[in-house]
Amino acid sequence: MWAQMAAGETGASWRCDAVAGLGTALTLSYVLLAVPTFLARAGMDFAGAYAACGIAMVLGTALMGFLRLPIAAAPSVPLVVWLVMLPVISHGLDWRALLAVGAAASAVLLFGLFTLGRLHRTRFGARHFRRELVHSVVPPCIERGLAGGVGLMLIFTALSEGRLLMPAPAGLLQLGDLHDPVAAFGLVGVLLVLALMAARVRLAVFYAMLIVAVLSFVEGFWIVPSAPFFEPEGLDKTAFQLFCVPSMDGILWGEAAATGFVLLLYLALDGWGSLIVLAQMRAPHGETSSSDAAALHGRKTLAVFGALGIVASALGTVPVVAAPESAVGQSLGGSRRMSWFTALFLTGMLFLAPTARELASFPALFVPALFGAGILLLQRVQGVLSGDFAERAAAGALFLLAPLTKSLALSIGTAFFLLVFLKCMAGRMAEVRLPARVLAVCFLLYWYFGYWPTF
Template sequence: MSRYFEFARHGTTWRTEIMAGLATFLTMAYIIVVNPAILEAAGLPRDASITATILSAAFGTLVMGVYAKRPFAIAPYMGENAFIVFTVVKGMGFPWQTALGAIFLAGALFTVLTLFGVRRWLAEGIPASLKHSFTVGIGLFLTFIGLNAMGMVQLGVPGSPVALGALNKPTTLLAMAGFLATAVLLARGQKSALLLGIVLTTGLSFATGVTPLPAGVVSAPPSLAPLFGQIDIAGALTLEAMPVVVIVFVMAFVDTIGTLIGLGARAGLLDANGNLPDMEKPMLADAVVNMVAPVLGTTTCGAFVESAVGIEAGGRTGATAVVVALLFLASLALAPLFTAIPSHATGVAIVAMGVLMLSAMATLDFADFTEWVPAFLTIVLMAFTYNIGVGMTAGLIAYPVMKSFTGRVREVPAAMWWLAAMSLLFYAVYPYH
């Protein structure tokens, strides 16, 4: 089995991959609770959503591990779920069944384009500077999420949208202590530093009574019956619903490319040209799960940026993803245990991951503004709009514009023009508030 995952080539072992899978799972286990809570606002039954979320994540991650052999976990995207609930269902008035149908259609289109090699061609046409900016932008995005989870950053008021959190709160103090401990472990070269940071912070929270111990360990999984097979494909094929299909497609398309490249860079899996070898395999895993997830009853899925935590713990092969998938399946019965991990503990690992990913900033060429400005827009808009797709599309548009108006249009790969056109379409149909 170790030969199947090519442990020797990647310099890893079963122990390392298992620890990496555990680290990734603990960092993203919040999705088991958070995704159903968001979808409930659109009318999807919360209990059934828990099962749909777990099964979608387990299926997609298992395909990623066994078929694509990459250490990337798949789960319902945060951001896309909120878009479906608050924009498509509540704002535009579509039933949630139609929204799931739109996700299925986007997944089918992903699958076709992947099988014909179109998605790989587009991904490989992205310049190196933008690929590095994806890593940096995702790192900054993660940092913001982590700081908020730790309690160090909170929503502000109009005119000052972000504010300092309450640093005197016990959860925030524990999180800061956990982060400093994690940072020291990183400085000492401890590969499991992020996982140990989660465990340490959680243990201190339980010991001090700041976080209550789980009420139980084992529970029966909720029935999937209220959601299974409820998609409305015919409704999604109507002229009125087409903008929803387009937005879902573009958002997931750019998010997936950016996440795969950013994670691949952090794992050292990119080739000399900055491309992820056999990229069509993880893309196909992502495409297929987006046909399965809406049938199960949940929203757009894709590679999770929190996979970076497991990568930092040494995960380099599909074995890491297989471990994550098995832990998701175990959570069907052990949800009370896994969901007891407090958000301020996972926030510690997420911020630490941001520290590591921001180091890719050193690869950017600050002197060449035709390269730096698109990278800059990508980085800052990912974080400041709280949307990876917005940052990526901004960079994909700015790159050919900067090159064209500075007499360097020949430096723009053909694929970039298609990506820029797709990005413009994204902004044209995006439902602004």
């Protein structure tokens, strides 16, 4: 699959890749605004955080293009929310220390992947071993649950951003109020995506986005600003501030270490999970060797993201990962060239901050993109709840938690823990390889340091 991702379809045109890049960039515009907004709450300069985030996204996405992969790079919004709300606001960690922690976690990830690569070349150079290594770490039941989990995560994100699903006072969720213009236009976008997909329209997602954008513009729910351009500025207030960390006491050093450990696991698990899902989406139907592909190419791509994390932290933002929103561009038929067009349009958004802010102010515009990409991922789900009880429980947990938590790291970690725990209770621990057991223990530490303090 990764080979096909690298090669791209021969029939894919430059026009199709441009449309896919535009759709992906528009969908990522809410990330480009949400991340600096939350970092500003941590004390950073908004303009500097916006410029740093935009440059990191452009650089990472362009590098994915040079790797011949149709993937966009962006910070994870749920991760940024957790970092700002818990370590910074609740526990008092300085935002400059947060940048240093991000650089350190990325450096450790890069060093670990480099060491693993050296081990393969010097002692276990055969491709067969690399396949066996990944198969021993990633049980098939977890791999099967990834595409469905990410698909549901994108759908739930679309419905919640479009206010079609709202928190309920007596339950978990309730339907939104269709008198709300965002909900009304969001519903129009969902129905358009379903109708166009049923009609087998090739660019169903893009046409649905375009129709919703035009209708909402005509109704006056968003406008083109009188001053649509914004020269990037503020990097002098954020760049290289990770070297200016104020003095910290023992408690804050412990908080920084715990945050770094959680961030390291998040980057590894979330990054690997996104890469696996995006590889599956570009594979032919019936192909099931995504773990083989990840064994051969995923380590190199994760290493690139590790290096990008150091650069992003030095600029003044959090590390970037493979954006699940890349599925939007892939659903529009984008090939490897899609990443270059996405990077080009994201570069334009660096100078169009007021316009991007206006677009993001009416989130119904992004509902068709996220919803359509989620539907296309769900179409690839086969045999999620197969195998014995432990395997079905692990895959089901991943399938359920991804949309509820919007965190692949937490979802994958829970699936590993459940698989190991239930296999142990059934007296079948021998069926679980040692690397999977180690990951289950790492998840317990991740949960303790990352989530226990919030209770």
